[in-house]
Amino acid sequence: MQTKDEIFEQIKAALTELFELDLGRITPAARLNEDLEIDSIDAVDLLDRLRRQTGAKISAEDFRSVRTVGDMVEAVHKIVRA
Amino acid sequence: MEKRETYLWRIAVTGTCFTLFGLGGLILGLLVFPAMMLLPGDAARRRARTRGLVQRAFRLFVYVMNGGGGISYEIQGRERLGRPGQLVIANHPTLVDVVLIVAFTPAPACVVKVALFHNPFTRRVVQAAGYISNSPTDEMIERSAAALRADDCLVMFPEGTRTRPGQPFAFNRGAASVALRAARVLTPVYIRCEPVVLPKGDSWYKVPPRRPHFTLEVGDDIDLASYRALPPPKASRQLNAWLQDHYAARLGTSGGYNGTRGS
Numbered sequence: 235m236q237t238k239d240e241i242f243e244q245i246k247a248a249l250t251e252l253f254e255l256d257l258g259r260i261t262p263a264a265r266l267n268e269d270l271e272i273d274s275i276d277a278v279d280l281l282d283r284l285r286r287q288t289g290a291k292i293s294a295e296d297f298r299s300v301r302t303v304g305d306m307v308e309a310v311h312k313i314v315r316a
Numbered sequence: 317m318e319k320r321e322t323y324l325w326r327i328a329v330t331g332t333c334f335t336l337f338g339l340g341g342l343i344l345g346l347l348v349f350p351a352m353m354l355l356p357g358d359a360a361r362r363r364a365r366t367r368g369l370v371q372r373a374f375r376l377f378v379y380v381m382n383g384g385g386g387i388s389y390e391i392q393g394r395e396r397l398g399r400p401g402q403l404v405i406a407n408h409p410t411l412v413d414v415v416l417i418v419a420f421t422p423a424p425a426c427v428v429k430v431a432l433f434h435n436p437f438t439r440r441v442v443q444a445a446g447y448i449s450n451s452p453t454d455e456m457i458e459r460s461a462a463a464l465r466a467d468d469c470l471v472m473f474p475e476g477t478r479t480r481p482g483q484p485f486a487f488n489r490g491a492a493s494v495a496l497r498a499a500r501v502l503t504p505v506y507i508r509c510e511p512v513v514l515p516k517g518d519s520w521y522k523v524p525p526r527r528p529h530f531t532l533e534v535g536d537d538i539d540l541a542s543y544r545a546l547p548p549p550k551a552s553r554q555l556n557a558w559l560q561d562h563y564a565a566r567l568g569t570s571g572g573y574n575g576t577r578g579s
Contacts (some may be wrong), residue, residue: 240426240465252547276490279548286485294454 236261236288242307249284249303252276264302270303290314318526322385323336326523329386334520336380340344345440359467363446367423370445374419387412387513387534388527393534398422399468401500406489406532407507407563410474416532417505423464425455426471445476449517450476450490452548457490461498470494474559478516485560496543504535504559506566535566 236244245259255270266272272280277297285292290313300306332425344578372435381387397404398421406417418424430451432438442449448459463470474491513528514520538559543551 251547254547254550273489275457275493275552276549278454278457278493279552281550294452297454310329 236311237309238307238311241288241310241314242303243272244287244311245284245303245306245310248280248287249259252279254285260303266303266306284310288314294313323523323525325387326527327521329381329384330520330523332384333377333381333386334531337377340377341437342371344373345437345444349440349444359473363444364423365444365461366444367425370398370441371418371423374415377415378419380517385527385532386523388422388478388506389416389530389532391416391532391534393421394532396503396534396537397505398424398440398469399459399503400461400469401464401498402469403464403491403495403499403502404469404471404505405474405495405502406471407485407503407567408475409507409509409512409515410479410528410530411532412509413473413507416507420532421469421471424471427460427473429477431464434563441487453490457497458496460494461558464498464500470499474556480517481512481515485563487556487560489552489556491560493548495538496540496551496555498550500539502540504562506533506535506563508533508567509567 239266242262246257248268249255249260250257253270253276254274259270259295264270266277281292282292283298284290292310292313296309296313297306298313300309348369349366352362355362355365357365375525378389382389394576397417404417404421404424406413414426414428418426425446425448427448428442430449432442432447433449446463448456448463450456460470460472472491472494474487475485476488476490479485508531510529510531511524511526513524514522540555543555545551546554
């Protein structure tokens with residue numbers, strides 16, 4: 235069982251590793267598309283990575299309404315808690 | 317210059333072909349596929365059968381277009397199409413490309429426009445054959461990768477839509493991403509059409525001034541190993557950029573049109 239902080243750290247690690255983003259840009263309010271330039275194809279790669287990292291069964295459907303890094307933390311948290 | 321009668325004849329052939337295509341879709345979807353559901357076999361077996369039938373229907377359609385004088389065509393390297401886990405990509409100059417490739421690839425799966433799943437003439441066919449809609453992106457990528465992992469041969473048009481005449485190639489990264497995820501082998505097909513027929517935005521009766529000739533050339537397999545060593549987002553961008561340059565180098569920057577249209 236992971237806390238939201240732990241999930242945020244995992245997402246940060248995934249984002250820096252996959253997209254070579256500066257840590258400073260990855261805040262909960264950062265918008266994936268507009269601020270971090272992650273498009274729908276990147277999102278599939280990111281999902282894969284998070285699945286492997288967290289062991290959670292995250293489907294693309296769970297992420298459809300995700301807009302920001304914070305939304306993503308919430309979505310993953312909801313799944314690992316369930 | 318050909319005679320006016322020949323030109324009118326080609327308009328008639330083109331119109332007939334459109335009608336046949338629509339009728340064929342309806343007959344397959346409403347009569348043949350439901351009847352085939354009575355045959356024994358599991359879901360995979362049925363789908364393979366359906367894809368085989370679609371392939372043969374498309375081949376018949378190509379023979380009609382060719383025999384009636386609507387188009388002519390040649391294919392180089394078709395024996396290298398249809399391998400298990402093979403992703404076949406092609407440029408997309410005209411409306412006929414998908415028909416030509418599917419007609420000469422043994423029972424392929426295919427990523428097609430989402431609109432074909434709503435069109436009354438085509439929707440039963442694309443559904444029964446288990447074709448994959450190009451939208452939404454995440455589902456397209458996951459379903460395409462699953463088809464390749466199940467050893468299907470999959471056909472994709474990275475441009476997503478027909479080339480706009482005179483515009484440089486713009487490949488959608490989805491095909492590169494699918495290739496890197498799951499393709500055992502990635503094979504390019506270069507389609508040339510001279511003069512261009514039915515490009516984006518033209519009405520069906522606007523047939524070109526001469527009988528169009530299609531050349532389908534099956535290229536060498538593309539090595540994926542070096543890209544797979546990179547993080548996936550970077551790898552798909554690099555592969556996509558490489559593919560775009562590769563096609564432009566093969567076909568010229570104007571997307572498979574060898575000449576100006578209407579000349």
